[in-house]
Amino acid sequence: QSALTQPASVSGSPGQSITISCTGTNSDIGAYNYVSWYQHHPGNAPKLMIYEVSNRPSGVPDRFSGSKSGNTASLTISGLQVEDEANYYCNSFTSSATWVFGGGTMLTVL
Amino acid sequence: QVQLVESGGGVVQPGRSLRLSCAASGFFFSSHTMHWVRQAPGKGLEWVAYISHDGSNSNHADSVKGRFTISRDNSNNTLYLQMTSLRTEDTAVYYCARDQSNSWCVDYWGQGTLVTVSS
Numbered sequence: 088q089s090a091l092t093q094p095a096s097v098s099g100s101p102g103q104s105i106t107i108s109c110t111g112t113n114s115d116i117g118a119y120n121y122v123s124w125y126q127h128h129p130g131n132a133p134k135l136m137i138y139e140v141s142n143r144p145s146g147v148p149d150r151f152s153g154s155k156s157g158n159t160a161s162l163t164i165s166g167l168q169v170e171d172e173a174n175y176y177c178n179s180f181t182s183s184a185t186w187v188f189g190g191g192t193m194l195t196v197l
Numbered sequence: 198q199v200q201l202v203e204s205g206g207g208v209v210q211p212g213r214s215l216r217l218s219c220a221a222s223g224f225f226f227s228s229h230t231m232h233w234v235r236q237a238p239g240k241g242l243e244w245v246a247y248i249s250h251d252g253s254n255s256n257h258a259d260s261v262k263g264r265f266t267i268s269r270d271n272s273n274n275t276l277y278l279q280m281t282s283l284r285t286e287d288t289a290v291y292y293c294a295r296d297q298s299n300s301w302c303v304d305y306w307g308q309g310t311l312v313t314v315s316s
Contacts, residue, residue, distance in 0.1 A: 090241075123302035125242070132292065132306035133242065139300055176242050180301040184256050186232070191241035 091116065091177055091189035098195040104165040107192045109177030110158060115187055117158040121180035124153055124162045127191075128173045136175075137162060164194075172196040199223040199305045201293045206310030209283055219276040219293030219307060227251070227271040230296035232303060233278045235289035243289075246278065247296070261287075283314045 092110040099105040109116070109124075116122055124137040135144050137153035140160065150166045160179070164171055177189040205217040217233070233245040246267035248255040255267050266279045276293055290309040297304040 119301075121301035123300075125303075127242070132308055133303075134306075135297075135302055135304050138297065138302035138304075144304065174241075178242075178244075178302070184254075185258060186244035186247065186301070188234075188242045188244055 089187070091179060091187055093175075093177060093189035093192045095190070096193045096195065098197055099164075099167045100197050101167050101169060103167050104163060105167060105194065106164075107162045107175055107177075107194070109160040109162070109179075109189045111160075111179055111187070112158055114183070115158075115179040115181040116155065116160050118182055119180050120155070122153070122155055122160040123178045124151075124160075125176045125178065126171075126173045127176060133176065167196050169196050199295065201295065201305060201307035203291065203293050203307045203310035206291065206312045208313045208315060210316050211283060211285055211314055213283055214279070214281045215283060215312060217278040217280065217291055217293075217310060217312070219278075221274045221276065221293075221295070224295070226269075226274040229298060231267075231269060231276045232294040232296060233267060233276075234292045234294055234303070234306075235287075236292070236309075237286070237289040240289075245291070248276070280312070283312075285314050288312060288314045 125133040127133040141153045200222045232247045246257040248267045264282045268277045292309045293307040294303040295305040
């Protein structure tokens with residue numbers, strides 16, 4: 088159950104676009120479309136931003152989008168806003184019927 | 198509205214046991230798979246365990262397998278995490294979380310309860 092691999096940090100300016108990658112294996116991301124992304128502001132509960140690779144829950148702005156290619160999933164945030172600054176975690180179901188999170192990516196909006 | 202309220206956290210010595218509870222309200226508890234997820238100080242999120250809507254299936258992360266047990270009481274809308282043989286590395290905020298249903302993702306989280314394992 089090795090954690091999915093995410094960059095430790097990314098940054099962007101307001102209005103720009105950024106992409107956070109999440110690399111797994113053919114036993115998790117590559118095997119299932121059960122990839123989700125969570126936004127986490129310290130001190131608060133995490134918030135679901137994307138589920139099943141590319142679906143947005145109601146209330147999540149369409150500036151957030153998800154995709155997958157092979158064993159790598161990606162979260163793209165366009166039109167960056169200051170309030171997007173947070174930690175982002177990817178997650179996948181695995182062939183062992185477990186869940187695995189990425190190590191987390193700290194997004195800084197400069 | 199959906200509410201998940203964890204309780205049972207605290208300070209415990211290594212090797213001892215603790216049971217966390219999560220009181221659910223605002224939705225049909227017995228219809229949803231539930232999870233426990235934790236976050237150690239300064240670390241990322243780590244999945245701990247899940248249990249199916251009727252309790253017939255469950256699984257645990259390798260890091261806690263054999264020491265932690267997830268269970269539920271659908272008649273009382275409560276999720277549990279029995280933790281035994283606690284280690285210092287189990288120190289974390291423990292979140293109770295609701296699976297969205299057939300999507301293997303969490304759409305609601307509790308606010309978390311802090312477990313500190315220290316002598």
